[in-house]
Amino acid sequence: xxxxxQNPRHLVRRRGQEARLRCSPMKGxxxxxxxxxxxxxxxxxxVYLQKENIIDESGMPKERFSAEFPKEGPSxxxxxxxxxxxxxxxxCASSLQGDSGNTIYFGEGSWLTVV
Amino acid sequence: xxxxxxxxxxxxxxxxxxxSMNCTxxxxxxxxxxxxxxxxxxxxxxxxxxxxxxxxxxxxxxAQFGITRKDSFLNISASIPSDVGIYFCxxxxxxxxxxxxxxxxxxxxxx
Numbered sequence: 228x229x230x231x232x233q234n235p236r237h238l239v240r241r242r243g244q245e246a247r248l249r250c251s252p253m254k255g256x257x258x259x260x261x262x263x264x265x266x267x268x269x270x271x272x273x274v275y276l277q278k279e280n281i282i283d284e285s286g287m288p289k290e291r292f293s294a295e296f297p298k299e300g301p302s303x304x305x306x307x308x309x310x311x312x313x314x315x316x317x318x319c320a321s322s323l324q325g326d327s328g329n330t331i332y333f334g335e336g337s338w339l340t341v342v
Numbered sequence: 343x344x345x346x347x348x349x350x351x352x353x354x355x356x357x358x359x360x361x362s363m364n365c366t367x368x369x370x371x372x373x374x375x376x377x378x379x380x381x382x383x384x385x386x387x388x389x390x391x392x393x394x395x396x397x398x399x400x401x402x403x404x405a406q407f408g409i410t411r412k413d414s415f416l417n418i419s420a421s422i423p424s425d426v427g428i429y430f431c432x433x434x435x436x437x438x439x440x441x442x443x444x445x446x447x448x449x450x451x452x453x
Contacts, residue, residue, distance in 0.1 A: 260439070269446055270443045272442070283440065331441060333386070334384050338382075
């Protein structure tokens with residue numbers, strides 16, 4: 228799916244555990260976005276990052292959720308103390324630059340199930 | 343927040359028929375994108391529109407960026423079985439990297 232790699236594809240966690248989702252952007256892309264999709268709904272923006280910087284986290288829940296995009300390695304979306312309502316598909320996307328003229332490509336998603 | 347109304351919610355058509363779906367926004371967008379999503383997969387970009395009034399084709403797909411910047415449509419001509427899936431519009435406002443997604447149009451082809 229256009230080279231954005233996400234893992235794991237499927238993750239099952241018990242309530243209270245931590246979930247870590249990883250995303251490697253397309254080669255040469257330095258802008259990463261995370262979106263969440265609940266069943267039968269569209270994707271909802273969570274956070275926009277560049278290398279070592281969070282640019283916009285207006286869609287992130289205030290607690291338990293955090294994201295990073297270190298200088299080396301993939302972007303990580305971390306959910307602490309998961310609850311049933313966190314069950315969703317989490318999609319990462321990347322773009323070449325951050326201006327509005329650049330296309331955003333999505334990965335295949337990570338499906339989190341909280342039991 | 344911004345709202346994108348996508349219609350219809352679902353379509354049941356026969357193979358070979360043409361399909362039309364659209365999105366309208368309460369505010370102006372700088373970019374319109376159309377994606378297709380299959381079950382268990384991520385959205386795949388179909389067409390990107392960057393200019394008001396722009397009409398762009400990708401094979402049997404045609405999309406237009408509305409002149410008011412508040413709407414876009416997607417047409418699929420001569421549908422085939424692999425067109426089945428959920429189609430999402432997405433808009434991006436000026437100076438903002440966040441995409442706002444529509445609620446999706448589920449396309450089903452009746453045998």
